[in-house]
Structures are given as structure tokens and as C-alpha cells.
Amino acid sequence: xxxxxxxxxxxxxxxxxxxxxxxxxxxxxxxxxxxxxxxxxxxxxxxxxxxxxxxxxxxxxxxxxxxxxxxxxxxxxxxxxxxxxxxxxxxxxxxxxxxxxxxxxxxxxxxxxxxxxxxxxxxxxxxxxxxxxxxxxxxxxxxxxxxxxxxxxxxxxxxxxxxxxxxxxxxxxxxxxxxxxxxxxxxxxxxxxxxxxxxxxxxxxxxxxxxxxxxxxxxxxxxxxxxxxxxxxxxxxxxxxxxxxxxxxxxxxxxxxxxxxxxxxxxxxxxxxxxxxxxxxxxxxxxxxxxxxxxxxxxxxxxxxxxxxxxxxxxxxxxxxxxxxxxxxxxxxxxxxxxxxxxxxxxxxxxxxxxxxxxxxxxxxxxxxxxxxxxxxxxxxxxxxxxxx
Ligand SMILES: *Cc1c(COP(=O)(O)O)cnc(C)c1O
Numbered sequence: 001x002x003x004x005x006x007x008x009x010x011x012x013x014x015x016x017x018x019x020x021x022x023x024x025x026x027x028x029x030x031x032x033x034x035x036x037x038x039x040x041x042x043x044x045x046x047x048x049x050x051x052x053x054x055x056x057x058x059x060x061x062x063x064x065x066x067x068x069x070x071x072x073x074x075x076x077x078x079x080x081x082x083x084x085x086x087x088x089x090x091x092x093x094x095x096x097x098x099x100x101x102x103x104x105x106x107x108x109x110x111x112x113x114x115x116x117x118x119x120x121x122x123x124x125x126x127x128x129x130x131x132x133x134x135x136x137x138x139x140x141x142x143x144x145x146x147x148x149x150x151x152x153x154x155x156x157x158x159x160x161x162x163x164x165x166x167x168x169x170x171x172x173x174x175x176x177x178x179x180x181x182x183x184x185x186x187x188x189x190x191x192x193x194x195x196x197x198x199x200x201x202x203x204x205x206x207x208x209x210x211x212x213x214x215x216x217x218x219x220x221x222x223x224x225x226x227x228x229x230x231x232x233x234x235x236x237x238x239x240x241x242x243x244x245x246x247x248x249x250x251x252x253x254x255x256x257x258x259x260x261x262x263x264x265x266x267x268x269x270x271x272x273x274x275x276x277x278x279x280x281x282x283x284x285x286x287x288x289x290x291x292x293x294x295x296x297x298x299x300x301x302x303x304x305x306x307x308x309x310x311x312x313x314x315x316x317x318x319x320x321x322x323x324x325x326x327x328x329x330x331x332x333x334x335x336x337x338x339x340x341x342x343x344x345x346x347x348x349x350x351x352x353x354x355x356x357x358x359x360x361x362x363x364x365x366x367x368x369x370x371x372x373x374x375x376x377x378x379x380x381x382x383x384x385x386x387x388x389x
Pocket of ligand 1: 086087088089205207
């Protein structure tokens, strides 16, 4: 029977089932067990001196770690992948692997806020200059002699702008710069980052990979060009992930394909219903034809996930709070990508350097549509809207 070693030719849903599994190496058990371990014993003094063996120390690798990195590498189609303890650690490890003192970094303005803070607070200390660009900007005039990397996040955090990744890659590679992408919204199943030329693909596995709101984990995948530096940096930083969290993530990815399909269908049903409401000024969902970057999304993505935003018509904050408090099925809290629906208000203009006329004029809400019945979610929003006016 096939195992996770050679998945070429199989479709995405077959790959999420097989990836990272090697039952014959685990006495026939379907799943790779949880190997708890720091010390790995060498077979002889000679092996010890030569550091010889498939495993040499628990921080570097174990069968449990290999199962998940193998699965992720096969989804991403890169040269290799590493695991880190959170999505933010995936962002910082990816950036640290390709930047040095004196470098210039082009960073998308609609980036996940803690990524922005890492650049401003930490990269600055190490002599890396970050310059923010609006998601749709022409990057050509922004490149400098020392521009070492371009960071993308598509769709953008909260405001969901889609970036023209192939165009950015062409510009960057012509100037010897590396392109990073935070691909958490789409996962490798819905956007093939390396296939579109991205060198370093970042995933907050906390979201859809694990899918159950019970794990913090991240992964970074690199193509052959960026892999040696990523592997070296990851090892030097001493990053590793506990095997129980890896096991939960492996369990999560087996259903990634079916979950994403349902997240897309339900999020579109809820988004379409919201778009007709008088309280709603605008729906920001890349899979809807009225999204400003819908054509780019259609060209490059294989589907949409469950996260989108809406902009309300101007209304008192107190009324928004009454609406939020009336919801029974949408929890209020950070993170997303789990089986459950979530909602949080946001003020996009506050975190941005380049306010745009496209951006929220009234209060805005970020919504994650989970795996509940969409009719129940819509009924819940409907009853809560009564509190908004
Ligand atoms: C949540 C998130 C992260 C950070 O993930 P954590 O596991 O919470 O550290 C990074 N990027 C994006 C786009 C995210 O949504």
C-alpha cells in the first residue's frame, strides 16, 4: 500500500490523507506515534564520534517531527520545511533567515499586526530597515541597492487585499531579492506559494492546519534557493515543537481538504447574506465578484477559506457592542481557522501607514465562519442585528 513517501500524481485530498505517514515503519499502525525524547542513544562509540544515525538529538528531529515536516513539505512542494512553536515564530524565523544588518525590507502595509511590530521593534535593533508598501502598489520604484527581501501577505490581514504575487516575484528576483509569503489564509491547498515563485512560505498552523483551536504551531517552507539559510537559522535559534502538539496538528491536517471546502461554502453563504443587509456598507470577501481584487484571486487561488470582513454603515460603538453581545454562535476572540465561528471588531485605519479610500469608514468586523450549519449562523446574525439599530 502507498505511504507518504511518494505522493506525486495524487490529488490534494489524497495527499492530506497519505502525507507524512509510514505505517510499515511503525509496526503497521496508521499514525506515527508521539515520540517524547531529548536524548537519542548512539549504537557505538564510533557512531557517536561520527554523529551517525537517522536521529541524533530530539531538538533536531524525531519520527514525530519528520511526519509533520514531511507532510508540510509535500503540500508546499518546496525543498524543505521546519516547525516552530507559533505562527509568529514562523514569520520571525523566515525573516531572520534571509536578512542581515544593513538590509532593506519591503513589507506589505496590510500585514498581520505582530509582524509589523517585530519589524519595527526587533529588526530595527539589528540594523534592518523596513519600508511599508500598500498592497496594490507598483514596487519597482521602491527597490534599492540593498533591498534583500519582499514580504507579502495575501489576502491582507483584516482588509483582505489580494496581491499580484507573480508580478512581485518577477520584480524581486530580477534584483536578487527573496520573496516571503504569509499564506495562512489560503494554506498550500488553496494557494501554491512556491509554484507562484515565492521563496519562503509561512503558515500559522495554529489556524487551519490544526483546525481545532487547541494548538499553537507554525511552519516555514523554503524552495531550494532559500532552504539552506532557513534550515541553518532554524537550527541556530533552537526552535522545536512538543510532540503532542505535532500529533494534534497531524490529526488536524487529515481533514484539511474537507474542512476548507465547507469553510468556503459557508463563508460565502454568510457573506452573500450580509451583503444584502441595510446595516452593511461593504463585504470584503475575495471570492465575491464585488471584491476589488476578485480577478487576481480567481487567477491565482484554488478557493477561499472561512475568514472575511464586513464594513458596517456608520453606527455608534455601543450599538456594535450590543450586536456582538447578542450573538450566540459567534465567539469573540482572537485567532481563527478552528471548527467554530468567531467575530471581532477592528479599526483597520489605525494600524496602517497608507489609509486608502477603499478602507473602512464605519466600524468593521472580521468574521471567521466555522463548520456550523450556515442557516443557524445567518439566523444568529439576523436576531443580533435587531440590537444594532
Ligand atoms: C494568527 C496569525 C499569525 C500568528 O500565528 P500564532 O500562532 O497566533 O502566532 C501569523 N500570520 C497570520 C496571517 C495569522 O493569522
